[in-house]
Amino acid sequence: MLSTIQSLPSDVVHLIAAGEVIDSLAAVVRELAENAIDAGATRITLELVPDAWRIRVTDNGSGMGRADLLAAALPHSTSKIRSRQDLAQVRSLGFRGEALHSLAQLAELEICSRREGEMEGWRVRYDSQGCAAFQETAAIAPGTIVTVNNLFGNWLSRRQALPSLPQQLRMVQLTVYHLALCHPHITWQVGQGDRPWFSLYPGSTAREILPQILRDVQPHDLRLATQPVPDQSATLALLLGLPDRCHRHRPDWVKVAVNGRIVHVPELEQLIIGTLRRTLPRDRHPVCLLQLQVPADQIDWNRHPAKAEIYLQNLDAWRERVREAIAQALRLNPASLSEAAHSERITQLLKTAEDSGNYASRSISPDSGSPGPEESAPLLDLRALVQVHRTYILAEHPSGMWLVEQHIAHERVLYEQLCDRWQLVSVESPIILPQLTSAQVEQLQRLRLDVEPFGDDLWAVRTVPEAIAPRSDCRDALLELSLGGDMDTALVAIACRTAIRNGTELLLPEMQTLLDQWQRTRHPQTCPHGRPIYLALEESSLSRFFRRHWVIGKSHGI
Secondary structure, X not given: OOOOOEEOOHHHHHHOOOOOOOOOHHHHHHHHHHXXXXXXXXXXXXXXXXXXXXXXXXXXXXXXXXXXXXXXXXXXXXXXXXXXXXXXXXXXXXXXXXXXXXXXXXXXXXXXXXXOOOOOEEEEEEOOOOOEEEEEEEOOOOEEEEEEEOOOOOOHHHHHHXXXXXXXXXXXXXXXXXXXXXXXXXXXXXXXXXXXXXXEOOOOOHHHOHHHHOOOOOHHHEEEEEEOOOOOXXXXXXXXXXOOOOEXXXXXXXXXXXXXXXXXXXXXXXXXXXXXXXXXXXXXXEOEEEEEEOOHHHEEOOOOOOOOEOEEOOHHHHHHHHHHHHHHHHOOOHHHOOOHHHHOHHHOOOOOOOOOOOOOOOXXXXXXXXXXXXXXXXXXXXXXXXXXXXXXXXXXXXXXXXXXXXXXXXXXXXXXXXXXXXXXXXXXXXEEEEOOOHHHHHHHHHOOOOEEEOOOOEEEEEEEEOOOOOOOOHHHHHHHHHOOOOHHHHHHHHHHHHOOOOOOOOOHHHXXXXXXXXXXXXXXXXXXXXXXXXXXXXXHHHHHHOOOOOOHHHHOOO
């Protein structure tokens, strides 16, 4: 049961960087819903009447008694903290005691509440100073109902300066989504006017909530990874949309949650986007929710009025844990494979991924696997059976069959090799490139190649990347690299050029070697361009298609 609401001492009030917390309909929803969550609610109902600027939030939390209700809207009154020491160890979503007082100043505020175990509840209306102007007993279920009416009615200039109501409603929806992801055990029912708007059903993790929010995302599109943290009181959980089937046009669903609240942590958000850059199609962004539970004394919520920005200690250590969690989420392992993940793709027409192009045949050698810690990870029991159209490797898996596209699987292997070992070698005779622009010369020099003038509009290249040195088309490859952008773009171009060409016949040992190398890569779901590498057809799908679950008599028409 929460402590009795009390006014904060003046020395604590002066330390709070609250500012004004109520600046929109979404801010009202956020503050009232966070209070409900702090009260232990498992069901929250929101009713909005935008034209009347009315919001009602009903919860089944612990409720308040009469004494707490009389003090609830007074300035800096809260049950969450008591002293300046508490301010440095905030464990609740709310703590400033400002929201209800601000609402009393900006709107008509009424609260009905009944504490669990008490026989009667109370209804209190407040004046503009947060004092109780009217009170009476009320017959309600345990919990709290907060009604905010005519928001900004006494400050019409503020109301007129706000975004349009449709924009504000989208902000309200996003606010509820954020809270639901951080607190998946809660049932949400949201209505607009006299009609239902949307509902979110509870689950054990955010993996069951996100598909209710993003309708084109299925639970089997999401991978959940956790990482141990040296501090036993801290935890990290990463919910990642698999890049071969789950991505966005904008980076609007890269979310970081700390201690139950979505916050803006640019360092971690950019790390996620950068790490997954070469697993997604061009101009697409990941779907990712990173949830951190951090000891209260390692985080400062008192940075931003809306608590949207924080000071987080040990940021470098968290970065490393996030990288490891992403690698874990993308790794191939039996526990993470799901028949449903691929069943929808089985009905699509399989097309050859690569047209004829300037790709030379390359053999697969056993020593060309991707290096690094993933080599020690156990491999799936994938056994190469046959090559299909000299493009796909058909492999047997204990749970079914897989089709692996040989060019892009090899491209992923080579790309990660190049990232780990960028080697330049000298050539016996310099390679002469004609008519390079200054930008092309600068690009080659940026890749650390030895380039120097060799006459009128001629340039001599004396060192080249090891991967293309023995190739007959090395000169064409260098011209291609000179047109690229950064180092990463060059690595992708080299990997794509040197990977085996579709249409190249492979022997069974070569196919098996490629499958083993590909499994060891850090990001085996997609190639560096973001295309899916494999298609799984599970045994259970085959059984259903061939009606093997039918009894013999039924199948013979008896």
